[in-house]
Amino acid sequence: MPGLEFHHTSLYVYDMAKMVYFFTRVMGFIESDPTPEGEAYPDTVYLTCDSTEFDQLVFIGGRPKIEIGKSNLQQLSFFVDSLNEVREAERILKNEPEVTNIIPRCHGNAWSVYFQDPENNRLEIYTSTPWQCSQPHGWDIDLSLSDEEIHKITFAAVKKDPTHQPIAEWGAIVSSKL
Numbered sequence: 663m664p665g666l667e668f669h670h671t672s673l674y675v676y677d678m679a680k681m682v683y684f685f686t687r688v689m690g691f692i693e694s695d696p697t698p699e700g701e702a703y704p705d706t707v708y709l710t711c712d713s714t715e716f717d718q719l720v721f722i723g724g725r726p727k728i729e730i731g732k733s734n735l736q737q738l739s740f741f742v743d744s745l746n747e748v749r750e751a752e753r754i755l756k757n758e759p760e761v762t763n764i765i766p767r768c769h770g771n772a773w774s775v776y777f778q779d780p781e782n783n784r785l786e787i788y789t790s791t792p793w794q795c796s797q798p799h800g801w802d803i804d805l806s807l808s809d810e811e812i813h814k815i816t817f818a819a820v821k822k823d824p825t826h827q828p829i830a831e832w833g834a835i836v837s838s839k840l
Contacts (some may be wrong), residue, residue, distance in 0.1 A: 664698060666738055668739075670715065670717050670718045670719060670720065670809055671718075671719060671720070671738060672681055672719075672720035672721075672722055672782065673719070673720070673721055673722070673725075673728065673738075674721075674722050674723070674783060675721045675722070675723060675725050675727045676781055677780075677781065678705060678707060678721060678723050680760075680780050681780065682707050682709070682721065682778070683778050684758075684760065684779060685709055685719065685721075685770055685779075686709070687831065687833060688755070689701065689711070689740070689762075690752060691693045691709040691710060691711045691718070691719060692709065692710060693708065693709060693729045693736075693840050694708045694710045694727065696706045703725060703763055704723050705722065705723030706720065706721065706723070707720070707721045708720055709721070714731070719738075722732040722801065723750035723768055725781075728788050731750040735761035736740055737776070737783075737785060737786055738783065738784075738785050738786070739774075739786040739787075739788060740785070740786065740787050740788070741787050741788060741789065742787055742788070743789060744775075744787055744789055745773055745805075745809055745812065745840075746809075747765075747789060748774065748787060748788065749791050749805045751775050751787040752764060752775045752805050755775065755777050758780075758797055760780040760781075761777050761778065761779065761780070762777065763776065763777055763778045763784075764776070765777070765802065766802060766803050766804070767801065767802060767803060768799075768800070768801055768802075768803045768812075768815075768816055768819070769797065769798070769799050769800050770791065770793060770795040770797075770799040770801075770819060770820045770823065770826070771791055771793060771794050771795060771797070772788045772789065772790055772791060772828070773789055773791060773803065773805075773812065774786050774787065774788035774814070775787050775788075775789060775805070777799075777837050785824070790811075790829060791813075791816055791820075791829070792806060793816070793817065793820045793827070793828060793829060794825075794826065794827055794829050794831075795823040795825055795826040795827075796823055796825040798810060798819075798824070799819070801819065803815070803816075
């Protein structure tokens with residue numbers, strides 16, 4: 663599949679208004695087409711936070727009732743450009759009463775903050791580290807530390823993995839395989 667890129671996902675939701683409000687107010691999306699035409703999609707909202715993408719996230723009403731904590735969704739992940747943006751996300755999320763399980767983590771190759779949205783979907787906001795290592799890796803991190811301290815802690819953990827390498831080297835290897 664040459665040139666394959668992931669661009670959007672769709673979620674069934676219980677409460678459309680609550681989810682649209684959360685994702686527009688907190689996550690920075692806008693409604694790109696809040697009223698699609700036709701009866702085939704009576705309760706659908708298209709959201710984006712990228713002017714080149716019509717729909718990065720689609721909400722469809724009528725999520726079936728299932729056992730609490732169970733879903734077909736493992737998580738939705740959103741990339742940001744810097745560690746400071748991950749910190750800012752954590753700060754914002756801590757002020758949201760309907761957001762739960764806020765957990766900053768490091769995977770060696772990414773610094774993340776995980777959380778549950780108002781309908782208990784697991785979300786991640788992350789940025790890349792300068793390194794790649796075998797996965798899974800993961801440990802809690804303190805985002806109140808300085809960038810220098812977080813880099814030092816991350817590299818100390820990553821270098822224990824014999825597969826670790828600078829992200830540019832890893833990218834070149836992956837690129838040669840694509």
